[in-house]
Ligand code: NIG
């Protein structure tokens with residue numbers, strides 16, 4: 376018989392409203408809240424959610440969890456991370472604290488390329504161990520579904536090993552084959568000749584999507600187009616890193632190629648906001664990265680008010696955002712992006728799930744969804760954003776299992 380798990384007597388259960396993702400405009404901030412409530416899971420699936428007074432009598436074996444003083448929200452969904460890397464960048468972090476620039480470090484062969492060296496040296500087993508470790512950090516922070524990009528191998532063997540490690544560690548793999556130009560190539564075009572001929576055919580079997588870093592010092596719009604069109608033709612969905620430091624044409628390209636998302640947007644101006652809002656492309660906001668690099672925040676309020684679909688993610692990586700915590704991202708979203716706690720919750724649950732094309736299975740607490748539940752150590756679910764950097768996670772249920 377299917378094992379049932381009942382979390383009872385919760386102060387509140389909060390879940391984004393509506394079934395249609397992505398949520399836009401006013402709907403982004405509509406969170407349904409049940410007071411004095413329960414969540415009932417049957418095996419890996421949510422059976423029902425409601426007020427304690429409506430809890431039916433339950434036959435058979437039921438594992439009960441005392442939810443008094445806690446709130447439940449859906450398992451969080453991180454739709455943009457770079458978890459497959461070796462080494463760290465703590466020395467670079469210290470240099471940046473003393474004034475060194477992120478882009479200058481990259482141009483001098485440090486930055487992303489220093490992680491490429493460490494990732495190539497990590498080997499297959501080392502990479503799997505790294506993604507598993509990073510996934511365990513995410514789970515502890517309430518993330519029950521994560522995407523991760525490759526992009527620190529940039530050779531055939533390490534890129535494919537990264538994608539395999541991400542799947543084996545339970546993540547959703549994205550091939551970031553166009554992250555930087557590795558030192559053994561003369562330029563971006565020569566590197567893309569290699570990556571598209573030698574890596575794409577196998578990467579397309581392992582990944583769900585492809586991603587590119589469209590930015591000065593990385594790949595320009597023509598190179599990004601070439602890479603993305605080839606990836607699309609090989610069956611991959613498309614994502615872009617765009618407008619992080621400069622507006623370099625990422626939004627129009629994302630719209631034209633029907634990408635799932637364009638991510639970062641710290642440099643996006645009014646025209647970009649309008650274009651994105653009128654499109655189906657989701658804007659993925661990464662405010663922990665803007666904070667970590669001391670860069671301007673993306674125009675989140677303008678995007679939401681203009682009707683754009685936005686998601687929030689950590690951008691977890693060793694260089695620009697060594698942060699796996701979506702609760703902290705929700706706090707930054709509330710204090711720096713001026714999103715309400717409800718908008719932030721929807722952005723890192725249903726809308727992030729939509730970017731990963733899993734919005735019918737994860738991101739809400741509702742019957743039939745996967746039994747991914749975060750229990751907050753809080754009398755009000757909005758402590759998710761309110762408790763800045765605090766120990767807000769009491770316990771996590773992933774696929775019906777207490778973790
Ligand atoms: O999303 N901007 C490009 N890629 C990553 C950072 C990579 C790194 O610094 O290692 C990002 O910020």
Ligand code: FE
Pocket residue numbers: 455456457616690
């Ligand atoms: Fe990123």
